[in-house]
Each structure stands twice: as C-alpha cells, then as structure tokens.
Amino acid sequence: MTPPAESDTQRIPVRYWIWLFGAAVSLLGDLTMTFAIGWSASQHGGRVAGLILLLAAAPRAALLLVGGAVGDRFGAPRVLLASCTAMFVVTATLVPATLVAGEPIWLLLGLALVVGVIDAFFLPSSRSMPRLLVPPEQVPRALASFQVTGVVFAVSGTAVGGLLVSWQGLAAAAGFDALTFGVMIVVLILLRKTIAPPGQMPAGMLRSIAAGIRVAFGRPLTRALLITMTVAAGLLMPLDALLFPLLARSHGWDAATAGILVASRSLGVGVIALRILMRGAFPRPGVFAGLGLLIAAVGLFGLSVLDPLPLAFAAGVLSGIGVGTFTGHVLPLLMNSVEREYQSRLQSVVVLCQSLALVVMNPVLGTLSDVNGVGITGVCLGISIAAALTGVVVLTRPVLRSATVT
Numbered sequence: 001m002t003p004p005a006e007s008d009t010q011r012i013p014v015r016y017w018i019w020l021f022g023a024a025v026s027l028l029g030d031l032t033m034t035f036a037i038g039w040s041a042s043q044h045g046g047r048v049a050g051l052i053l054l055l056a057a058a059p060r061a062a063l064l065l066v067g068g069a070v071g072d073r074f075g076a077p078r079v080l081l082a083s084c085t086a087m088f089v090v091t092a093t094l095v096p097a098t099l100v101a102g103e104p105i106w107l108l109l110g111l112a113l114v115v116g117v118i119d120a121f122f123l124p125s126s127r128s129m130p131r132l133l134v135p136p137e138q139v140p141r142a143l144a145s146f147q148v149t150g151v152v153f154a155v156s157g158t159a160v161g162g163l164l165v166s167w168q169g170l171a172a173a174a175g176f177d178a179l180t181f182g183v184m185i186v187v188l189i190l191l192r193k194t195i196a197p198p199g200q201m202p203a204g205m206l207r208s209i210a211a212g213i214r215v216a217f218g219r220p221l222t223r224a225l226l227i228t229m230t231v232a233a234g235l236l237m238p239l240d241a242l243l244f245p246l247l248a249r250s251h252g253w254d255a256a257t258a259g260i261l262v263a264s265r266s267l268g269v270g271v272i273a274l275r276i277l278m279r280g281a282f283p284r285p286g287v288f289a290g291l292g293l294l295i296a297a298v299g300l301f302g303l304s305v306l307d308p309l310p311l312a313f314a315a316g317v318l319s320g321i322g323v324g325t326f327t328g329h330v331l332p333l334l335m336n337s338v339e340r341e342y343q344s345r346l347q348s349v350v351v352l353c354q355s356l357a358l359v360v361m362n363p364v365l366g367t368l369s370d371v372n373g374v375g376i377t378g379v380c381l382g383i384s385i386a387a388a389l390t391g392v393v394v395l396t397r398p399v400l401r402s403a404t405v406t
Helices: 006-011 013-041 045-075 077-099 105-133 136-192 203-220 220-236 238-251 255-279 285-305 307-333 340-369 375-396
Strands: none
Touching: 006 013, 006 045, 013 045, 013 077, 013 105, 013 203, 013 238, 013 255, 045 077, 045 105, 045 203, 045 238, 045 340, 077 105, 077 136, 077 340, 105 136, 105 340, 136 255, 136 307, 203 220, 203 340, 220 238, 220 285, 220 307, 220 375, 238 255, 238 307, 238 340, 238 375, 255 307, 285 307, 285 375, 307 340
16 A cells, blocks of 8 residues: 555544553553563462453453443543543552552452453443544554554563562552553543534433444444454463463563563564554455464464574564554454444443453463463464464455455
8 A cells, every 4th residue: 555645644633642642651551560460460370360360351341331331421531531540549559558468369359350340441431532533544543553652662561560570569560550540631631622522322221232232243344353353352362461471480581571572572563553554554454354363373383382582572573463463454444343422332342252252261271371281382382273263264254355444
C-alpha cells in the first residue's frame, strides 16, 4: 500500500492523541504491575501461579457483560474514569500492605480478585475508546499508533518492572502503577466534554446485554473473529504473566532478564504496528491475521528449543511480529463490524471470551509446567503447534479471507 496522504493523517482528531498519551502512560504502569504479580506468583510454583491468575480472570468474566452494558449506557469515558480511580486507590493501598505483610499467597489472591472485578468495567470502556474518538477508516492507524506508543512503554515497562521487583518487590511496582493511574485520571477529566454522549439503549440492563450479544454473535464476520480471537487468547495471552516468568526461572534467569524476555515480544509487536501506522494495514486483513499466527508459532517453537539468551530474545521478537500481525488486522475488522453504540458491549463480549479462555488455560498450562516430562519447554512447544493449526484454519475460512476493514 502507498503511504497515507497528509489529509488522511489529519483525520485523527487531537483528542485521540491526548487519550493516547494517558493510555500509554497507564499501560506502562499496568505492564509493570502485571509482570510484578506474575513474578511474585511464580515463586510459589506453577500451580499456585495459575490459581492466582485464575482469580483475576474469573470475576472479570462474570461481570464483563454488565461492564459493557454500563459503558454503553453511561458513556465509556465516565465508566473509565471511575475504574481508574478505583485502581488508583487499590494500588496505592497495596504499597503499605506489601511492606508490612510481604507477598504471601493470600494477599496475591485478594489482589487478583479485586483487580478482576475492576477490570470487568475498565476493559470494555477502555478498548472501545479508539472507535469513539476516530472515524472508521482511521481505526487501523489509530490502533497501530497505540501499539507503537505502547511498545515503547512496554519495552521499558517490562524492564522497569524487572528492576522495580528486584529492588523492592511488589510494593515498588504498585506505587509506580498508582502514579500512572493518576495521569490517566487527569487526561479523562480533560476529555470529558469532547466525546458525544451515549446513544439510546433498550430499557433494562438485561435487554441491553442481550442486544449486545445478538450483535456480536449474529453477524458471520463478527462471530468468526470472536471465535478466532478466543482461541488465540487462550494460547498467547498467558505468555507474559505466566509462561515467560516460568521459562526464565527454568533457565535460572533473574527478574530483570525475565522482563527483557517479555519486552522482546512487545518489540516484535511494535515492528508491525509501526508498519501499519506508516503505510496502513495490508489489503487482505483476514489472510494476514492467519499468517501472523503461523509466524507466532515459529517464534514460540524457538522459545521452546533455544537456550542461549540472545537466541531466546530473537525468538521472542519473532513471536511478537506474529502476534502484532494477527492483532493489527483482526482488531480493526472487529471494531468496524458493528455500530458505534455497541462498542462497549462488543468489547465486553470479546474480553469475556478471552477471559474464559484464560480461566481454562492459565491453570492448565501452569499445572502442565510442573509435570515431569512436560515442563515449561513442553508447554511452549504445544502452544506453538496449536497456534500454527489455528492459523491454518483462519486461512481456510472464506468469511475471514475476503473481509475488509471498511
């Protein structure tokens, strides 16, 4: 594709860039905190780590549809502001709690449960914001700009997470996360009058939820994308918080090195996001989504068989290139497959499907990593094979192969 014209670039409103700044800073804190929780949990073994992550996913899954309906009814920015305020209080409180009590299992379980509840309202509204801030034809570049900016913070965030955990454990990461939520709160207050109010919705919460589910699963393209993203989530989303820390421990690497390994995947995602930002998405997004899963499978295979850190880092980058190719083409297709007034409810269904996949896969993968003869190496190899098979299936589906962004 040819580079975007100047007029195309100018179509992205200034309000989006303001939101992007706050979202990227918040992402820096979130990645630091996610790494810290995963690292703290991994010291108790794979089975306990999987259980802790399960307690974050379970309440999120139970309340997501409610969170999506609330976001569409009251407006995503308002719900997002309330969620960020709640997370600021939680992370700020966690600092003295961990300094006094340390990082026992009960504290990690309680933290996971509270974060899961807040995420049920935070995630649908947060993920719907790009579609609410930019016109449909600019959604791919808007999402790519978020990924590019996010990668800069993600690479530094995971590295910062490793350093903070090495220095002062979960307390340092929580304090840093609280500061980033404070920035996001200020940004949302500045944007509160720049976004159109929510549209009309059916009377009653249950009717609103039902209408969102009908839209999500009643359209062939949207349904195919949801199924694909659910399978991919179960295979790929446990990597950063669960599998990479366990993989690092199996090699005898410290927290800072584990953070670098996580950052390698984010770097690969950023390479693809930068390409989409500069030149636009590829013309056959469904085809390239399938190819992305095949590339990610090759990278995961490398992680399962390569021992030297430089080679593992290269494999992590390759897996990130595959993940970036997949998400960079699937997400715009999904957002533009439904109307603006359904965005929070659509995102709640997406995150619900992904959370259900994590509810199953986190404890399964964590347990398998503790099994003699399988271990974390066997788990990564199995994910590689499953991702490759999923990519092949995507390439054979006509509704995905022929899909266009607009």
